[in-house]
Amino acid sequence: MSDNLVLEAKSVSKFFGTITALQNVDLHLNKGEVLGVVGDNGAGKSTLMKVLSGLYKPSEGSLFFDKEKVTLNSPRDSQNLGLEMVYQDLALAGNLPIGDNIFLGREPTRKVGPFNFLDHKKRKQLTEEHLAKLKINVKSADQKVEELSGGQRQAVAIARATAFNAKIVLMDEPTAALAVKEVGKVLDLILNLKKLGVSVIVISHRMDDIFTVCDRVMALFQGTNFAESELKNTSRDEVIGWIMGKKD
């Protein structure tokens, strides 16, 4: 394995009561690499992502960030290590404006005496700068998220994940709910992140997504490692076979 390893999971298992969601799963990710994770519904992809981001604690196994073993107690811990997650259900609060969502949990503040107050001006300015950098078009940074289209919401979710110079971004079905035109924008965004040296893990059902942006693809089947390959050494048909549990 290369020296560029930024993230590694070794023999990770996750049990929910009597259900085994993950069984001895290994995963590694290099700097600036885009890894595709495929698998059927219930194969354990989303559970694995939630373990990597610290939302779930693994029942067994260990995680390594930059080759150092870590224990994640909450998503805050993984954020501090430079890992950001874009959730399938988007994890946005519809009642709050775009800027509040991007900075939720990490709001810019200013000190007034002994108290910390929200810095509304700074948040607005940072939001507008960041949206412009990602070429995301919205009417205003103060628009409520519930007023946005599905594609705009996905853009806000990605903007949220990348607002703090993340080293690793996890994306769970980033194009699932999007119109064709918006899919291309999201994929371009992923390739941009790669150019900037960000490592990305993409979960997707869509072979077009996998074969457009990924360097490597790994398949989970019934909660276990099933197959893995550099993208150039495999084909769509083979990957689709893996998803259905077939190997030559």
Place this chain on the structure above:
Amino acid sequence: MDHGEKRLMDKNQETLFVRLIPFFERYGILLLILIMIAVLHLLQPDVFLSWRNVTNIFKQVSWQSMLALGVFMVIVTAGIDLSVGSIIMLSLMGLAIASKAGMPWYVVMLVAPAIGFLCGMFNGIGITLLRMPHPFIMTLGTLYIFRGIGNLISGGVPITGFAEQIRVIGNGKIKLDVFFGEGAREYIPTSLILMIVIFFIFWIFLNHTRIGKWIYAIGGNPGAARAAGINVDRILIVVYTLCGFLAGIGGLILAGRTNSAYPNAGLQSELDAIAAVIIGGASFFGGRGTVLGVFAGVMIMGILRNGLNLMNVSVFWQQVLIGSIIILAVYIDVLRRQLATRT
């Protein structure tokens, strides 16, 4: 007028109407208060806007507004607190017993908010750590428990007579001799000042601090809050504790106002608080509502009761009217949403 012209005019009228929606959304409720004041002034020109009656309204709503403000924060998190009426009674009884025990006034003064604080924390811990399926159940339980404890410690009988320093909070008068001349009868109730200060502090808290922002986020999407690394359980405990604390302050104000602690204190006032919050435009499903709206909701309830009393309308009719206003207020909100989302 030909056909096209007419259609154009319809469209203009509609856009003007649609453009007015945000204005009504923000200030409609204040408009409603002004209308109520105008109508009551016309019906009772000598009495309603008299200094005495207006201060009376403020004194009446001051303790109720504390409950409404606390319940409002809870409702913003998509929760509910049914126990505030019992918390106010228990903190009032605790205060009375401390007073009867001969404790100095500054200790007695702290007893009510402290009891409220602990009761609220008990609710919060129960809801989060015991994983109750809904705050309704936990606070329904404590609604009985807190009032029961209040009756146990007092023997179920009223306790009267508090120190002047305690009474001043709920019943104190700030004389306005400076403006109206020596011996003038005009004054500002101390409880009104206290109410304004507390509402202002909580307005700052909810709109200009991170925890305030997180309270709204939890109401909008608790999953999003959790994913953002926010400790949702801890924030919920803070919210229920503050709600109890405010009910305790309400108990302190009520102690001053009535100079007595009595078994029926605050009975059903949790429902008045919820009504005021809903009339004030907060969403029962969480994430929506403003401190100013709560203030307006409290004032509407207070003005309505006062006006109906002045006009000798029976309490029974008052109940019917307040119930109708709750339904009407929410229905107007439903209509507004339909208008706002149509394209």
